[in-house]
Amino acid sequence: MALAVAAAPATAAGSFQGTLAVTQPSAPSGATTPVTVTAAVTLSQQCDASSGCAYQPFVTTVAASSACTTTLTSAGWSGPVFDDASGAQPQQATAQWQERPWIYAGPKRACLYAVAGGQAALLAEATYDVPSAPTTPPAKPDPNGRDLVRSAIPRSVGVRRAYAYTLSTANIPRSVGAKRYAVIAKVAASRWGLRLAGTTTRATRSGDRRDYVGFAKDVPSVALGVTRIRTIRYYRRENGRTRVVGERVVERDLSLAVNVPWWVGPGPPPADKVDLQTVIVHELGHYAGNGHVANCTNSPMWTGLAPGEWWYSRANWFQFGCRNAPGATMATTARAGATPNRAAARPLLVQRTVVRRVLLP
Numbered sequence: 603m604a605l606a607v608a609a610a611p612a613t614a615a616g617s618f619q620g621t622l623a624v625t626q627p628s629a630p631s632g633a634t635t636p637v638t639v640t641a642a643v644t645l646s647q648q649c650d651a652s653s654g655c656a657y658q659p660f661v662t663t664v665a666a667s668s669a670c671t672t673t674l675t676s677a678g679w680s681g682p683v684f685d686d687a688s689g690a691q692p693q694q695a696t697a698q699w700q701e702r703p704w705i706y707a708g709p710k711r712a713c714l715y716a717v718a719g720g721q722a723a724l725l726a727e728a729t730y731d732v733p734s735a736p737t738t739p740p741a742k743p744d745p746n747g748r749d750l751v752r753s754a755i756p757r758s759v760g761v762r763r764a765y766a767y768t769l770s771t772a773n774i775p776r777s778v779g780a781k782r783y784a785v786i787a788k789v790a791a792s793r794w795g796l797r798l799a800g801t802t803t804r805a806t807r808s809g810d811r812r813d814y815v816g817f818a819k820d821v822p823s824v825a826l827g828v829t830r831i832r833t834i835r836y837y838r839r840e841n842g843r844t845r846v847v848g849e850r851v852v853e854r855d856l857s858l859a860v861n862v863p864w865w866v867g868p869g870p871p872p873a874d875k876v877d878l879q880t881v882i883v884h885e886l887g888h889y890a891g892n893g894h895v896a897n898c899t900n901s902p903m904w905t906g907l908a909p910g911e912w913w914y915s916r917a918n919w920f921q922f923g924c925r926n927a928p929g930a931t932m933a934t935t936a937r938a939g940a941t942p943n944r945a946a947a948r949p950l951l952v953q954r955t956v957v958r959r960v961l962l963p
């Protein structure tokens with residue numbers, strides 16, 4: 603069904619017509635296998651060649667129950683820019699994008715736009731079904747963690763340190779399991795170069811001068827985890843001024859939240875689970891001394907994580923709204939500055955506290 607809308611001022615962008623015909627995708631072969639959706643697109647415009655006829659087509663997708671929007675929250679496609687010379691002519695293109703049935707299955711709406719002169723004109727829409735992922739029972743995680751990514755965190759992602767930590771086995775949620783938790787934590791720590799100093803049944807407690815990694819009930823309720831770093835800061839007075847000359851870490855602790863719908867694998871998390879491996883890799887990144895990075899950076903150090911997102915390696919990660927995520931023909935708009943929808947993301951905290959200030963002679 604074609605729907606022609608003239609949204610852009612005729613002087614700037616002409617007026618557009620388009621059609622969109624989506625081929626119903628076939629069922630995915632595995633529980634976390636994306637399916638490719640293909641659509642035939644035609645576009646034409648009436649434009650005044652003297653004022654420029656360039657435009658770019660793009661397709662966004664929304665749930666079929668929703669209206670079309672230019673803000674992509676899911677899979678989508680950007681087409682080639684049709685330039686001044688050819689832009690006035692009718693164009694044909696094949697749009698392709700990927701759907702993730704384990705995140706969303708069911709009826710969807712594809713929306714075809716043309717962008718010109720900074721404005722998006724809705725040209726056509728069509729509905730299709732994202733087939734369900736196969737409902738085979740999920741594989742059991744390997745007790746030895748052979749499914750986990752073990753490669754060292756590369757320097758381009760962060761600094762590795764040989765700091766020691768003690769693994770706390772207190773408060774481990776039943777859904778996680780002690781054995782699986784231990785292997786996930788140990789593998790993540792070794793990826794950052796951290797050294798296992800032993801295990802304890804005592805819980806992480808900031809201020810006890812022990813460097814523990816574990817589940818704890820003192821995590822701020824909104825957060826998935828928090829790394830607390832306590833330091834002594836050294837000062838010297840020179841020329842009437844006091845300046846910081848050094849800092850020594852006296853305690854590092856990592857606390858993971860208990861009441862979270864944790865996902866322990868194997869494989870990436872479904873849309874309603876939070877990936878424990880990614881959260882531990884992130885927080886241990888703070889433990890090793892690293893700070894945060896902007897969303898969509900190829901790093902586990904985003905400020906927050908939404909259910910269904912993960913970072914295992916530079917070649918294997920997914921964050922909603924990042925078109926640079928490997929294998930993800932993801933949310934994109936031809937308009938700069940569009941905000942990805944990550945409303946469900948919860949923060950991954952780091953708290954630094956100076957516990958003592960020492961003035962050196």
Ligand SMILES: [Zn+2]
Binds near residue numbers: 903
């Ligand atoms: Zn953080």
